[in-house]
Amino acid sequence: MKTNPIPTSDALDFDAIAQKALSDMPPETRFGANDAAVIRKNAEALLAAKEPFVKRFYDILFAHPPTREVFEEGERAERERTLGEFFERVVKGPHDDAFFAWLAFVGPVHVVRGVSNPMMLAMLGFLVDFVRENTRSLPDHEALVSAFTRLATSMGSIIAYGYETAWKKALENVIGIPPALTERTVHEEASQLFPLRSHGSR
Numbered sequence: 273m274k275t276n277p278i279p280t281s282d283a284l285d286f287d288a289i290a291q292k293a294l295s296d297m298p299p300e301t302r303f304g305a306n307d308a309a310v311i312r313k314n315a316e317a318l319l320a321a322k323e324p325f326v327k328r329f330y331d332i333l334f335a336h337p338p339t340r341e342v343f344e345e346g347e348r349a350e351r352e353r354t355l356g357e358f359f360e361r362v363v364k365g366p367h368d369d370a371f372f373a374w375l376a377f378v379g380p381v382h383v384v385r386g387v388s389n390p391m392m393l394a395m396l397g398f399l400v401d402f403v404r405e406n407t408r409s410l411p412d413h414e415a416l417v418s419a420f421t422r423l424a425t426s427m428g429s430i431i432a433y434g435y436e437t438a439w440k441k442a443l444e445n446v447i448g449i450p451p452a453l454t455e456r457t458v459h460e461e462a463s464q465l466f467p468l469r470s471h472g473s474r
């Protein structure tokens with residue numbers, strides 16, 4: 273199958289963001305080859321659920337004032353189209369490095385529109401719930417729920433790390449603070465502001 277190109281930006285290295293986020297995750301928790309295989313094996317049934325998934329996703333976002341506010345008038349049809357493409361790509365793969373780099377690109381697209389991490393992570397939870405509810409009759413039900421749980425967790429890790437990286441890059445561009453200095457400063461300040469440890473001594 274043809275591999276999609278890795279999205280590029282002068283400011284952010286999407287491939288590096290995705291690989292760093294994934295490598296921080298213990299392998300048992302990370303989306304892997306067996307997950308990709310069970311999703312592809314059940315592709316037909318999953319694709320049949322694409323339209324209801326997209327509709328329910330946006331019904332939820334449009335019913336909740338803080339998420340409704342993100343959207344411009346007349347935008348819903350275009351959003352449904354791109355979310356449908358996302359769902360298809362998740363189901364069909366290929367689940368290669370370019371796939372994860374693309375997920376790292378999708379995160380900052382939302383930052384630009386003022387979508388918060390809580391909004392993003394909430395809808396990843398919805399994705400897993402939707403798969404659980406709609407695959408009950410399939411023999412691979414449990415494996416599918418596990419695969420989508422690891423997918424949602426991997427995506428959430430990439431989105432959260434991409435968000436953090438975008439902030440550091442913005443501080444570097446606007447105030448000239450190198451990302452490594454931001455990291456050290458935040459860590460030192462956090463130790464002062466929140467000297468919290470559950471056990472052990474400093």
Ligand code: HEM
Nearest residue numbers: 333339342343354355358378381382385387391392395396
């Ligand atoms: C599971 C979480 C989500 C996924 C997987 C997802 C997926 C996507 C994808 C694939 C795109 C198109 C990116 C592109 O190629 O340009 C997109 C765009 C967009 N999404 Fe989401 N989305 C999620 C959550 C949300 C939430 C929670 C909101 C709002 C509250 C939202 C609002 C938008 C908007 C406004 C755009 C258009 C961005 C632009 O101006 O180009 N999304 N989303």
